[in-house]
Amino acid sequence: MAGAFENLLATREVVFLDGAIGTELHRRGVPTQPPLWTADAATVAPDVLEKIHGDYLLAGADIVTANTFRSTPYTLRKVGRELDAQDLTQRTVGIARRACTQAGRGLVAGCMAPLEDCFHPERVPPGDVLLHEHTLHARHLQAAGVDLLLVETMNTAREAHDAALVALETGLPVLVSLILDPDGEGDLLSGEDLDVAWAHIRPLPVAGFLVNCTPPEVVTLALERMHWSGDKRPIGAYANFGHETPDGDWAPDTRTPPSEYGRIVATWRELGARLIGGCCGTTPEHLRAATTALR
Numbered sequence: 001m002a003g004a005f006e007n008l009l010a011t012r013e014v015v016f017l018d019g020a021i022g023t024e025l026h027r028r029g030v031p032t033q034p035p036l037w038t039a040d041a042a043t044v045a046p047d048v049l050e051k052i053h054g055d056y057l058l059a060g061a062d063i064v065t066a067n068t069f070r071s072t073p074y075t076l077r078k079v080g081r082e083l084d085a086q087d088l089t090q091r092t093v094g095i096a097r098r099a100c101t102q103a104g105r106g107l108v109a110g111c112m113a114p115l116e117d118c119f120h121p122e123r124v125p126p127g128d129v130l131l132h133e134h135t136l137h138a139r140h141l142q143a144a145g146v147d148l149l150l151v152e153t154m155n156t157a158r159e160a161h162d163a164a165l166v167a168l169e170t171g172l173p174v175l176v177s178l179i180l181d182p183d184g185e186g187d188l189l190s191g192e193d194l195d196v197a198w199a200h201i202r203p204l205p206v207a208g209f210l211v212n213c214t215p216p217e218v219v220t221l222a223l224e225r226m227h228w229s230g231d232k233r234p235i236g237a238y239a240n241f242g243h244e245t246p247d248g249d250w251a252p253d254t255r256t257p258p259s260e261y262g263r264i265v266a267t268w269r270e271l272g273a274r275l276i277g278g279c280c281g282t283t284p285e286h287l288r289a290a291t292t293a294l295r
Contacts, residue, residue: 004027004107004147004171005063005147005148005207006173006207008062008063008107009234012045012062012130012274013274013294014269014274014275014276014294014295015062015234015236015275015276016060016062016063016276016277016287016290016291017061017062017063017065017150017236017238017275017276017278018056018057018059018061018063018064018065018277018278018279018287019056019059019061019238019277019278019282019283019284019286019287020077020240020278020280020281020283021038021049021052021065021069021281022037022069022250022280023040023068023078023242023250023252023280023281023282024052024249024283024284025038025041025048025049025052025067025290026038027252027283028048028052029048030044030045030048030049031044032136035070035071035075035078035079035091036070036075036076036079037069037114038069038070039067039069039070039071039075039076040069040088041067041092042067042071042088042091042092042095043088043091046091046095048160049067049092049095050095050096050098050099050102050287051195052284053095053096053099053100054099054102054103055284056193056284056287057099057100057103057105057106058103058284059284059285059287059288059291060287060288060290060291060292060295061106061277061287061291062105062106062107063106063107063108063109063147063277064096064099064100064106064107064108064109065096065108065109065110065111065150065152066089066093066095066108066109066110066111066141066144066146066272067092067095067111067143068089068092068093068110068111068137069110069113070113070194071085071088071089071092071137071140072085072113072115072136072137073085073133073134073136073137074115074133074136074137075115076088082247085140086140086143089110089137089140089141089144089148090140090143090144092140092144093108093110093144093145093146093243094144094220095102096108097145105117105295107147107148108145108146108147109146109147109148109149109150109175110138110141110142110144110149110172111150111162112119112137112138112141112149112150112151112152112167113118113152113153114127114153114154114155114159114207114282115129115130115133115134115159117121117206117217118153118179118189118213119155119179119189119244120155121155121156121189121190121191121194124155124156124158124159126195127158127162130158130159130162130163131162131165131166134136134162134163134166134167135166135169138166138167138169138170139164139170141170142170142171146172147172147173147288148172148173148174148175148207149167149170149173149174149175150169150174150175150177151163151164151174151176151177152175152176152177152210152212152213152254153177153178153179153212153213153279154177154178154179155178155179155188155189155190156188156190156192157178157188157190157192157196157197157200157201158200160176160178160197160201161201161204163176163228164170164176164201164204164206165204168204168206169207173207174204174206174207175206175207175208175209175210175275176201176204176206176208176209176210177209177210177211177238178194178197178210178211178212179211179212179213180194180211180214180218180219180222181218182214182215182243183216183218184218185218185221186211186218186221186222186224186225194222194225194226195225198226198228202228206233207233207234207277208233208234208235208236208274209225209226209233209234209235209236210235210236210237210238210275211226211237212237212238212239212240212241212277212279213238213240213279213280214237214239214240214279215239216239216241216242216261216264218239219239219268220264220267220268220271222237223235223237223268223271223272224271225255225275226272227272230274234273234274234275235272235273235274236268236273236274236275236276236277237268237273237275237276238276238277238279238282239261239264239278239279239282240278240279240280240281240282241253241256241261241278241280241281241282241286242280242281244280250280250281252281253281258282258283258285258286258288258289259285259289259290261278261282261287261289261290261293262288262289262290262293262294263293265289265290265293265294266293268293269294276290276294277290
């Protein structure tokens with residue numbers, strides 16, 4: 001189904017990704033402890049996971065992202081379960097696919113996240129490790145039948161580049177998304193200049209460029225910089241609401257109502273964004289506000 005994403009872009013002015021999975025599982029009572037976080041949701045809470053996907057589809061998502069953020073051999077190796085990676089990925093993608101079948105619509109993206117912690121760019125492994133481990137995960141996702149690959153929440157240009165490089169070897173469409181400094185002007189969490197980072201990645205034949213897991217106001221600053229002459233590939237964003245706590249938990253933003261997300265994404269659309277969703281702390285109500293504002 002390599003053409004499904006391209007067809008979606010051709011028929012939609014805006015393509016909607018879903019919202020948060022990890023914080024939504026936590027909000028609905030599913031344990032999320034390191035190092036696996038939500039990786040085992042497909043086995044310990046499959047009905048909850050499928051319901052989350054379904055709720056995002058009902059809210060207007062065109063694409064749901066499978067909960068494969070930590071179903072990697074790299075992560076599972078830490079608890080002696082490396083051999084479970086392919087089966088767990090298959091189960092997780094299957095749940096997302098069932099939700100789409102039940103809804104009668106929707107594509108499934110396979111999540112390819114940083115091997116280490118999204119919020120700690122200093123922990124990114126060497127290049128040979130990146131290439132090897134992301135290759136294993138990309139192949140598992142391809143075998144599980146995803147429609148596209150989402151290389152997301154990348155906090156350094158080098159991991160974003162290497163993960164995208166091996167993801168492209170599957171022949172599937174690949175989107176790349178970077179995480180930004182929440183207190184900055186739109187540059188990467190690693191401190192790298194956003195324009196330099198994209199210059200490193202844009203020569204690859206990826207299908208689109210996004211920023212994610214960043215406060216909305218910083219996302220806006222980044223989108224203002226993501227206009228490249230002669231490059232027709234779509235740009236986009238999915239912001240977070242809240243912040244990580246010192247103990248690694250997530251504190252949601254309780255001051256901003258989900259309805260405000262509609263006003264925010266309308267600004268992003270004016271800046272050229274065509275790929276829009278939500279990240280940590282967002283819910284189906286945030287996505288509903290976004291789809292209502294732009295459709």
